[in-house]
Amino acid sequence: MKKILAIDGEQYACTLTRTPGSLRLQAGERSFDCALDALGDGRYRVRAGDARREALIAQHGDQVWIHLDGRTHTIQRINPLDLLAASGRGGADSALSPMPGTILTVQVKVGETVKSGQVLLTMESMKLEVTITAPHDGEIAEVLCAPGQSVPVKATLVRFAAKAEATS
């Protein structure tokens, strides 16, 4: 089984196999024996090759947080099959909320043509006002939020019409 580990945003494809008496992790050209022992209360002893360290680990679903050597790292475990499923959408793209918050104003309508950098909407989170602008020229296909609405991070706020395919 293969999984992609996105460690602080950098992706590494990893596989784990059993070797006599241990587990072997392979990621690209790296390959080493490893072990993980729970010490209780979220504390673990990690071993990778000859290196050993104590770490704090918490996880929720595919999200893992590891505190190691005084730094907290965020790791997303991705099953490659999920990536395939997500790639089918293609064509249209959208403006996403950069943070959780409340929509203040929506300044575009469905069918409207916008220029790159044009203000699409404004939102507020923890007393900060943020302006969401068009990433490129295009036509608005869908507006998926309204003033006063609370949105989570990475919610699709505005969807653009699919660009006409370049024909040769």
Next chain:
Amino acid sequence: MSPQPIRRLLVANRGEIAARILRTARARGISTAIVRHPDEEGGLAPRLADACLTINGATPVAAYLDVAEIVRVAREWGADAVHPGYGFLSENARLARGLAEAGIRFVGPTPEVIELMGDKIRARNFVVERGFPVAPSAVEADDPATFARRALAVGLPILIKPAAGGGGKGMRIVRDAAVLETELATARREGERYFGDGRLFVERYVERPRHIEVQVLGDSHGNVVHFGERECSVQRRFQKIIEETPSPALTPQKRADICEAAAGIARAAGYVGAGTVEFIYGAGGEFYFLEMNTRLQVEHPVTEMVTGFDLVAEQLRVCEGEALGYAQSAITTQGHSIELRICAEDPAQGFVPATGTIHLLREASGPGVRVDSGVHQGQRVGSDFDPLLSKLIVHGRDRREAIARARQALRDTALLGVTTNTAYLDRVLAHPLFAAGDYSTAFLDEQSAVLSGKDEVQPLDLLMAAAALSDRQLVDAASSVPAIYAAMGGWRN
């Protein structure tokens, strides 16, 4: 009048400051209550209070800003005093008056002084008239029709501020006359939204200024003292993230000048309670009055660390009617203290607020380390409130030791499940200009390329191992012997 002890104290706040105030109140043997909106989950303060009172409102923030609601629960619970903390209604004269009418004491100055200092324009005039220094400015209300022209006449760059504002909300720097109108409109909207008041004023923006403030305390017997300064120049978006005392910028003479100016302003205002006088300090040693905050500051602990005073206890004593009982000369400082604000935010994404659940929490400890936290493990962090989760405060014999302790304490802090600024704070502490004490309020912006530099992911192998081996699916898949061999093993040999 003889002192009237506080027996039942309502803390009309939340988060770390509510927990901080509750600790002192409990140590003084006072019964305590806290307020809370039905939508709020978790929090450390409700665990420390004797009672938790529900306040209602369309949103949690609206409930905390509702004077009538706070007065109602205070009266129903039988509070004899209300501590407002900082933010929310802490500088709201209507709360002080509403409580007084209900026979309940407000832990803070009189409504008249709150109003004077809360109106930035009146406060400025008050300070100018008494001979203390302020920066050149223009006030919209003097003649709204000519405001834009008068604003430009102050001399670019200028800083636009809401007349009713504070805490950096709605402030804009304008360096180019062409964008003045747009920036004025934005500042006015923000002023209306946050303070219910769109009036503005502008003042000359001092380039590369420092923000230095002085802690003052007055009693109801006419005594006013100061507790030295705090250096608050490490800011992003006008919000402080690291504060320290003493300021590395001040000579003993400048320190005496600025602290005496602050105490003088408080004395002139007949100030009762704890307050902070903020100054802009220019590279040439000039300083201007900025504003006076008529409440406890977020960064008050650094002052406590070097003076040994408990400022919340002093607030409560003054509110009870006690005299300070000590002179200025009795307030001495020892060593150096630094505070780091640990916030739920992502510095790599322009400090956007982060949300999530704190799945695992480890707080720093050790010599000279204090943690003022408002959160606990398992708590959900939403977007309803300010992103401040907890404060890490350290003390050292000197600045170098304080920085070393601060860096170690940051490394010892683990808050897993919510993105925080701890690694960013450590990069700031590690910056040579911070180590040299050579910084201004422009520091974080000017050094953003260095400070946003992503740390190299190290040690990668250990991280990969921890991430892979804590994944049940991966481990199970590796551990299970393929079915065909297992089946064969059943009857061969």
